[in-house]
Amino acid sequence: MIAEPYWLAYILPLCVLLWGHVQLRKRREVGARATLLENKQLGLVEPPSLHPVVDPAICVGSGACAKACPEQAIGIVDGKAVLINPSICIGHGACAAACPAEAITLVFGTERRGMDIPYVQPTFETNVPGIYIAGELGGMGLVRKAAEQGRQALQHIAKQRGEEGELDVLIVGAGPAGLTATLGAVEHKLKFVTIEQEDSLGGTVYHYPRNKIVMTQPVNLPLVGKAQLGEISKESLLAFWQEIVNKFSLPLNFSEPMQKVEPIGNGKGFVVRTPKREYRTRNLLLAIGRRGTPRKLGVTGEDHPKVVYRLIDPEQYRGMRVLVVGGGDSAIEAAIAIAEQPGATVTLSYRGEAFGRVKPKNREWLNDASAAGRLTVSLNSSVLSIAAETLLLNEAGHARELPNDAVIVCAGGILPTPMLKELGIRVETKFGTQ
Numbered sequence: 001m002i003a004e005p006y007w008l009a010y011i012l013p014l015c016v017l018l019w020g021h022v023q024l025r026k027r028r029e030v031g032a033r034a035t036l037l038e039n040k041q042l043g044l045v046e047p048p049s050l051h052p053v054v055d056p057a058i059c060v061g062s063g064a065c066a067k068a069c070p071e072q073a074i075g076i077v078d079g080k081a082v083l084i085n086p087s088i089c090i091g092h093g094a095c096a097a098a099c100p101a102e103a104i105t106l107v108f109g110t111e112r113r114g115m116d117i118p119y120v121q122p123t124f125e126t127n128v129p130g131i132y133i134a135g136e137l138g139g140m141g142l143v144r145k146a147a148e149q150g151r152q153a154l155q156h157i158a159k160q161r162g163e164e165g166e167l168d169v170l171i172v173g174a175g176p177a178g179l180t181a182t183l184g185a186v187e188h189k190l191k192f193v194t195i196e197q198e199d200s201l202g203g204t205v206y207h208y209p210r211n212k213i214v215m216t217q218p219v220n221l222p223l224v225g226k227a228q229l230g231e232i233s234k235e236s237l238l239a240f241w242q243e244i245v246n247k248f249s250l251p252l253n254f255s256e257p258m259q260k261v262e263p264i265g266n267g268k269g270f271v272v273r274t275p276k277r278e279y280r281t282r283n284l285l286l287a288i289g290r291r292g293t294p295r296k297l298g299v300t301g302e303d304h305p306k307v308v309y310r311l312i313d314p315e316q317y318r319g320m321r322v323l324v325v326g327g328g329d330s331a332i333e334a335a336i337a338i339a340e341q342p343g344a345t346v347t348l349s350y351r352g353e354a355f356g357r358v359k360p361k362n363r364e365w366l367n368d369a370s371a372a373g374r375l376t377v378s379l380n381s382s383v384l385s386i387a388a389e390t391l392l393l394n395e396a397g398h399a400r401e402l403p404n405d406a407v408i409v410c411a412g413g414i415l416p417t418p419m420l421k422e423l424g425i426r427v428e429t430k431f432g433t434q
Ligand SMILES: Cc1cc2nc3c(=O)[nH]c(=O)nc-3n(C[C@H](O)[C@H](O)[C@H](O)COP(=O)(O)OP(=O)(O)OC[C@H]3O[C@@H](n4cnc5c(N)ncnc54)[C@H](O)[C@@H]3O)c2cc1C
Pocket: 090, 134, 135, 136, 137, 140, 141, 142, 143, 144, 146, 172, 173, 174, 175, 176, 177, 178, 195, 196, 197, 198, 202, 203, 204, 205, 208, 213, 214, 215, 216, 256, 257, 258, 259, 287, 288, 289, 290, 291, 292, 293
């Protein structure tokens, strides 16, 4: 009897493993290529903020970046790493940190679409004395970094107190940067006010999809100490912050947008106007992120309380006649969610001729819902005026009165760059540079 070579016992399983690995990589590449193609066809090719650029000459195609990316924004195509879903990249840098060949650099903006980055000193003060910027507005996203910047900015601000009758600092925004700065203001016993344009805590985090896992790291918070944050659900993170707000009785003025800023004399502080009042302050901390202020319709009756700029709870619209305005994913998703509520009548009004760059799934849902009569789509239309129980819609040149109980406007946001420039803050546009 001929004895089988003993090494076959090792080689065979190894070959099976290797074959499995190659098949898995192939399958992942097919998926990554399909995602890349789909996003190209939809025109979703621009990352919103900081994002990775891969040097193909250095990339060894290890796939470590794709594994590390929690958003599945990067993948391997033709043996090299590629940003396959640019519009969902949030600039974690987890991909760059994981790359064994250091082939990934994080940059702002792209050749086609520049990104405006305000000038900020290491103290977080801009070139305008007394105006500070912390968080994503300064270019660096991420919850931990925004919080850390809010804390550090307050340490510097605390050195320049206001005079009698004025605040030491007005903090604008209650996202991670503004909240941490607020804790810092309490810790340093400053005279301060924090204003937030929305009626909720958490800034961008509040708007994440339900149950999203937030990838973050331990962060040092004033008064609280080291918060051991890691991977945490959006809801738990918001609950954590709410607990802190309650524990330290943080004064946060919700539904109060900053509307106008005027300098007092030469570098002696600012007057900040909101719809509710006017503040005199020595320093101003802008922790307003990059999402901007909701774009308004600018029509008569828009100040009616039934008009809102985002959908919070679809169930509150049960049995109501609702107009949703907008042509993007958020408008479509809001319209569909409300149309599913018992007794709700929904009209989706969009000024364009067709819904352009929306997710294929949303387009499909919209077509189905509209074909089934669950909602009415009104293209080439715009709101002319809003009254208590009706509104006037201009549909391709013809005015039509609709019975109406609620209006949800999802028309995007006005970015803060023009306001920064108006304040004299130097802003540099980056086209794919660090
Ligand atoms: C989909 C998505 C997923 C993400 N996932 C992660 C993640 O997993 N991990 C992570 O670390 N980061 C993540 N990020 C990034 C992170 O959310 C942001 O970097 C972070 O929230 C920035 O904090 P901020 O305080 O600078 O700004 P924001 O959170 O944007 O807060 C700014 C606040 O200022 C308010 N404001 C704006 N203008 C005015 C005004 N004129 N007057 C008064 N108030 C105003 C806004 O309403 C808002 O509440 C994600 C981002 C997105 C979009």
